[in-house]
Amino acid sequence: MTVATRPLIVNSDRLNRSIMELAEVGQLLNGGICRIAFSDEDRLARQRVQHWMREAGMSVRIDAAGNIIGHYAGKRDGAAALATGSHIDTVPVGGRYDGCLGVLAGLEVVRVLHENNLRLNHPIEVIVFTDEERSVIGSKAMAGEIKEGPEYYCRLNGQPIQPCLEKIGGNWSQIHTARRDRSQIAAFVELHVEQGGVLEHLKLPVGVVTGVVGQYRFAVDVIGRPNHAGTTPMDMRQDALVAAAHVVLAVNKIAVETPGNQVATVGYLNVSPNSTNTVPGRVDLRIDLRDLSQEHLEYLVERIQQELATIAAHTGTEITMRQTLHILPTLSASHIMGAIEQVCEEMGLKYIHIPSRAGHDAQEIGRITDMGMIFVPSRGGISHSELEYTSPEECTQGANVLLKTFLKLDQTYA
Incomplete structure (x- = not known):
């Protein structure tokens, strides 16, 4: 048979x-x-x-x-x-x-x-x-x-x-x-x-x-200025964690509002000096970005880079983004x-x-x-x-x- x-x-x-x-x-x-x-x-x-x-x-x-x-x-x-x-x-x-x-x-x-x-x-x-x-x-x-x-x-x-x-x-x-x-x-x-x-x-x-x-991963370094939490007025701060929070929200907003089936995640944060009474001076965070289209991924990366530049200018911080992984x-x-x-x-x-x-x-x-x-x-x-x-x-x-x-x-x- x-x-x-x-x-x-x-x-x-x-x-x-x-x-x-x-x-x-x-x-x-x-x-x-x-x-x-x-x-x-x-x-x-x-x-x-x-x-x-x-x-x-x-x-x-x-x-x-x-x-x-x-x-x-x-x-x-x-x-x-x-x-x-x-x-x-x-x-x-x-x-x-x-x-x-x-x-x-x-x-x-x-x-x-x-x-x-x-x-x-x-x-x-x-x-x-x-x-x-x-x-x-x-x-x-x-x-x-x-x-x-x-x-x-x-x-x-x-x-x-x-x-x-x-x-x-x-x-x-x-x-x-x-x-x-x-x-x-x-x-x-x-x-x-x-x-x-x-x-x-x-x-x-x-x-x-x-x-x-496909997948991109980025290490994002947010550099502000550490200072005393009690003596530093709010309008004189360069708070790296506040800037990082804006980054997290921006990454999520781009993934939610951009047409498509992409996913984007910030699942890692490292705050320095990580002290209750100190304005954060530095934050290391990681972005995970995934989609089935390489062209669309590149578009999303460009959007994120634009948002980071805007956030840095608004918060008086320095923000850099370094690629750590790219899988087609x-x-x-x-x-x-x-x-x-x-x-x-x-x-x-x-x-x-x-x-x-x-x-x-x-x-x-x-x-x-x-x-x-x-x-x-x-x-x-x-x-x-x-x-x-x-x-x-x-x-x-x-x-x-x-x-x-x-x-x-x-x-x-x-």
Whole structure:
């Protein structure tokens, strides 16, 4: 029987059992998960996933960036792979689903094909990317985007990246060999929990991701003049914190009132000298700005710079803005979005088009090949927490959408 006529669905019990079993590695007393990249827990989880890949009939290799690549051969010689995957490392107190669902759903797709003795025209690759939560070094290396020296990837505890990669089978000196291209990966589709509350709020089971937003971060330095809080008249002050407050409100106003779907946040303030009876002399604050359009992001940055100049003149302070991060947006391929939409309609699942405002490995891989993403709901919009939850039914629906999307894409690519 051919793939086109055989109804295929994932094994829900097996998928969700795998999620629970992987969550046992690094489980905390509060129910959260701690699997920091390169830790003993991360290495144990990686071993477990590799074992499952081999059981599912996949060959497994580790590239120089430490990425685990499970390969399920296709029928067509020399065909580029249809790839999926995500990450299994976590933040210090993470949940069971962030990243892990994408890896294990990809594994389940291969398990279904393997147990039915089926091969697609294209090979399928399930990829576990290295250190998504902090450096995104795995997917950056695969996209050929490692531009920095090893010191850039030094761990928070000061440990160099070289021995970290060695512990998981990688090799910094050969990291350039991890680069892939379109001739090797025809398309990449990542299933992920939304990590936000839109789908739950709208009571929709699936989000068809339109792209992963670009991001700017800026360090803003506001310099005033510290002085005695009791003896300095209000009209003679150069209060850096007052100026900073205007900056916070201006950033929020620009994001709210400018047409579009941008988000802007000031989530960090450091006040000096931070004394109750002293007029603040200096404030360090940070701006996070995100949107799906690079052109629109540049427009917003220009608006913010104009506002800062006005605020500085009005408050008698000096305000400088220094870029600390710039990540280009990555748009989803329209034909992959179309395939996901068709699958949802065939399955009777309502969906919405939604941007991803969090970063994902798909953002980097989308720089070298066609990319798409599927979102399933996160209860309460909570992620990076022990309270992170996506129901077994929602995980299964997402995995079935992924499976059926691969079956469509297998006919799309030559």
